[in-house]
Amino acid sequence: MTRFEKLAAVVALALALVVPLIFDSYLIRVAATALYFVILATSWNLLLGFAGVLSFAQAAFAAVGAYTSGLMCLHLGTPPIVGVICGGIVAAAVGWVLARMCLRLRGPYLALMTIGFSEILRLVLQIEHEFTRGSLGLEMPYLFPMDEPNHALGYLVMLALALACLVAIYKFVNSEAGLYLKAIREDEDIAQAMGIDTVKWKINAFVVSSLLAGLAGGLFAHLFVQVIAPQMLLLSEMALILAATIVGGLGTLAGPVIGAVLLVVGQEVLREISPHAHLLLFAILVIVVMKFFRRGFFGLLQDRLRSRGLLATVPPFTKL
Amino acid sequence: MWSEGDYRVTAASPIFEVEDASLAFGGNRALDSVSFNMVAGELLGLIGPNGSGKTTLLNAVGSIYPLSDGKISFERQRIDSLSMHEVTRAGIGRMFQAPRIFPHMTCMENLLAAGFAVREDAESREDLIHRGEELLTSLTIDRFRDTVAGSMSGGQRMLLQFARTLMLRPRLLLLDEPFGGVHPKLIEVMLERIRTLHEDGLTIIMVSHDLPTIMGLSQRIIALANGKLIADGTPAEVREDPVVIDAYLGG
Numbered sequence: 001m002t003r004f005e006k007l008a009a010v011v012a013l014a015l016a017l018v019v020p021l022i023f024d025s026y027l028i029r030v031a032a033t034a035l036y037f038v039i040l041a042t043s044w045n046l047l048l049g050f051a052g053v054l055s056f057a058q059a060a061f062a063a064v065g066a067y068t069s070g071l072m073c074l075h076l077g078t079p080p081i082v083g084v085i086c087g088g089i090v091a092a093a094v095g096w097v098l099a100r101m102c103l104r105l106r107g108p109y110l111a112l113m114t115i116g117f118s119e120i121l122r123l124v125l126q127i128e129h130e131f132t133r134g135s136l137g138l139e140m141p142y143l144f145p146m147d148e149p150n151h152a153l154g155y156l157v158m159l160a161l162a163l164a165c166l167v168a169i170y171k172f173v174n175s176e177a178g179l180y181l182k183a184i185r186e187d188e189d190i191a192q193a194m195g196i197d198t199v200k201w202k203i204n205a206f207v208v209s210s211l212l213a214g215l216a217g218g219l220f221a222h223l224f225v226q227v228i229a230p231q232m233l234l235l236s237e238m239a240l241i242l243a244a245t246i247v248g249g250l251g252t253l254a255g256p257v258i259g260a261v262l263l264v265v266g267q268e269v270l271r272e273i274s275p276h277a278h279l280l281l282f283a284i285l286v287i288v289v290m291k292f293f294r295r296g297f298f299g300l301l302q303d304r305l306r307s308r309g310l311l312a313t314v315p316p317f318t319k320l
Numbered sequence: 321m322w323s324e325g326d327y328r329v330t331a332a333s334p335i336f337e338v339e340d341a342s343l344a345f346g347g348n349r350a351l352d353s354v355s356f357n358m359v360a361g362e363l364l365g366l367i368g369p370n371g372s373g374k375t376t377l378l379n380a381v382g383s384i385y386p387l388s389d390g391k392i393s394f395e396r397q398r399i400d401s402l403s404m405h406e407v408t409r410a411g412i413g414r415m416f417q418a419p420r421i422f423p424h425m426t427c428m429e430n431l432l433a434a435g436f437a438v439r440e441d442a443e444s445r446e447d448l449i450h451r452g453e454e455l456l457t458s459l460t461i462d463r464f465r466d467t468v469a470g471s472m473s474g475g476q477r478m479l480l481q482f483a484r485t486l487m488l489r490p491r492l493l494l495l496d497e498p499f500g501g502v503h504p505k506l507i508e509v510m511l512e513r514i515r516t517l518h519e520d521g522l523t524i525i526m527v528s529h530d531l532p533t534i535m536g537l538s539q540r541i542i543a544l545a546n547g548k549l550i551a552d553g554t555p556a557e558v559r560e561d562p563v564v565i566d567a568y569l570g571g
C-alpha cells in the first residue's frame with residue numbers, strides 16, 4: 001500500500017469510529033445498515049468483480065445466516081452469538097452445495113440458478129410458517145444479554161465484522177487465489193488451459209462470499225432488526241447490493257464500500273419522498289454508470305489518484 | 321494404465337502417442353483417424369492448408385474438445401479423458417493461434433497466474449517472479465512488466481503468450497502459429513528461444529504456414545489435409561510428396 005492508501009484507510013476508520021459519538025440512535029442505525037451492505041457488497045464483489053461470477057443469491061445467503069440463527073434461538077434456545085457463528089457456517093455449506101451444482105454452468109444459466117435458489121428459499125420460509133413463522137416474522141433476540149438494545153455497541157460490532165471482511169478479502173485477492181479468480185474472469189477457457197482448476201476456485205470464492213454474507217445477516221438481524229421476514233430475500237434487497245457494487249466500482253476494494261455508504265444514505269434521504277423512490281434512483285445510477293463509466297465512482301477516482309502516484313500502480317502480489 | 325509398450329522402455333520409446341484420433345463437429349470430421357508418435361526431444365512441424373485440422377489436433381491434445389474416437393497418451397499416461405487443467409499439469413503447455421492473454425491483468429500477473437497454477441512446492445513466489453522477469457527480458461518485453469496486457473500490440477501479446485506458456489515449464493510444447501503478427505526481428509528472438517529449448521531436450525510440436533522456417537527448424541514434418549494425416553517424414557520428403565503438393569494447390 002502507498003502512504004496515501006494507508007492514510008485514506010486510517011481516516012476512513014477514524015470517521016467510522018466517530019459515528020457513535022456524534023450521531024443519535026437513529027443515525028447510528030443508518031450507519032450500521034451501511035456497514036451491513038458494505039459487507040454484502042464487498043463479498044458479492046469477490047464473485048462478480050474478481051471471479052466474473054454473476055450471482056443473485058447474496059441477500060439469500062444473508063437470510064440463511066439470519067434464519068439459521070433465529071431458528072436455533074427459537075427452537076433450541078441457543079445463545080445468539082452461537083447462532084450467528086452457526087449461521088455463517090450453514091451459509092458457507094449451502095453456498096458450497098449451490099456452487100457445486102451450478103458453477104459448472106456459465107453465464108446466464110448460473111445467474112438463473114441463483115435467482116431460482118433465492119426465490120425457492122423465500123417461498124419455503126413463507127410457506128413453512130409453523131417452523132419459520134413465515135410472514136409473521138421470526139423474532140431475533142438481542143445479541144448480548146441486555147434489556148435494551150445498545151445501537152452504539154451494535155454499530156461497533158458491525159464495524160469489526162466489516163473490517164475483518166475487508167482485510168480477509170484484501171488478503172484473498174492479493175494472493176495466488178486472486179490471480180486465479182481474475183484469470184477466470186478474463187478468460188475462463190484460457191485460465192483452465194493455464195492449469196487453473198477453475199471450478200474449484202470459483203467454488204472457493206463462492207464459499208468465502210457466502211460465509212461472509214451469512215455472518216453479516218445473522219449479526220445484523222440480532223443487533224438491529226429484531227424481527228426478520230422472508231421479504232429479506234426479495235430481489236429489491238439484492239438490487240441494493242448490486243447497485244452499490246457497480247456504482248462504487250466493480251473489482252476494486254474501495255468501490256463497494258463507497259457505493260454501499262452512498263446508496264444507503266441515498267435510500268434514507270429518499271425515504272421521505274416515497275418508500276420506493278430509492279429503487280428508481282438505484283436503477284438510474286446503475287444504467288448511467290454502466291453506460292458512461294463502467295468502472296464506477298472509485299474507478300473514476302482511481303485514474304486521477306494513480307496518475308499522481310497516490311495509488312499503487314503495481315499489484316502488491318507481483319512486487320518483489 | 322498398461323500397454324504393450326510399457327515393457328520395452330528404450331531411449332527411443334515414444335513419449336507422446338496419438339492413435340486413431342478422430343473428432344467431428346456435427347457432420348464435419350475435423351480429425352479423421354490421425355496417428356503418429358513422438359520420441360522425447362523431437363521438434364515436429366505440423367503443416368496443412370487452412371482448415372485442415374491443425375488447431376483442432378492441438379485442441380484435442382489439450383482436451384479443449386473431447387475426441388470422438390481414438391487415444392492420446394503422454395509419458396505413458398492416457399490424457400484424452402483428462403480435463404484441460406489436468407492436461408496442462410501433466411506437462412503439456414499450449415500457445416494459441418490468436419493470443420488470448422488476460423487483458424486487464426499486468427504482464428507479470430499473466431505470467432504468475434500460470435506459474436502458480438502448475439508450480440511445484442519448492443518454488444516460492446520470489447522464484448516465480450524472477451523466472452517471469454527473465455522470460456520478459458529475453459523476449460524484449462520487460463518494460464511492460466507492470467502494464468495491463470490489454471494495452472499491448474498484437475505482436476507483443478504473442479510474445480507475452482509465449483512467455484506465459486513457458487512459465488508452465490512444459491515437457492511437451494504446442495505452438496500454434498507462434499509468429500503471427502510478430503515483427504521479423506522478434507521472430508528471430510522467438511526462434512532462437514525455440515532452438516535453445518529444443519537443444520535442451522524439450523519435445524515440441526509447431527504449427528506454421530511459414531514453410532521455409534518450419535522446414536529449416538524441424539527434422540520431421542507431418543501434414544494434414546481435411547483432417548487426415550497425409551504425410552510424415554523429413555522436410556525434404558514432405559516437400560517433394562505429390563500428395564502434399566496436391567493438397568496445398570487443391571486447397
Ligand SMILES: Nc1ncnc2c1ncn2[C@@H]1O[C@H](COP(=O)(O)OP(=O)(O)OP(=O)(O)O)[C@@H](O)[C@H]1O
Pocket residue numbers: 345348350368369370371372373374375376377417
Ligand atoms: N469450434 C468449432 N466448431 C465447429 N467447427 C470447427 C470448430 N473448430 C474448427 N472447426 C472446423 O474444423 C476444421 C479444421 O479447423 P482448424 O481450425 O483445426 O484448421 P487449421 O488447420 O488450424 O486452419 P488454419 O490454418 O486456418 O489455422 C475446419 O473445417 C473448421 O471449420
Ligand SMILES: [Mg+2]
Pocket residue numbers: 374375376417496
Ligand atoms: Mg489453426
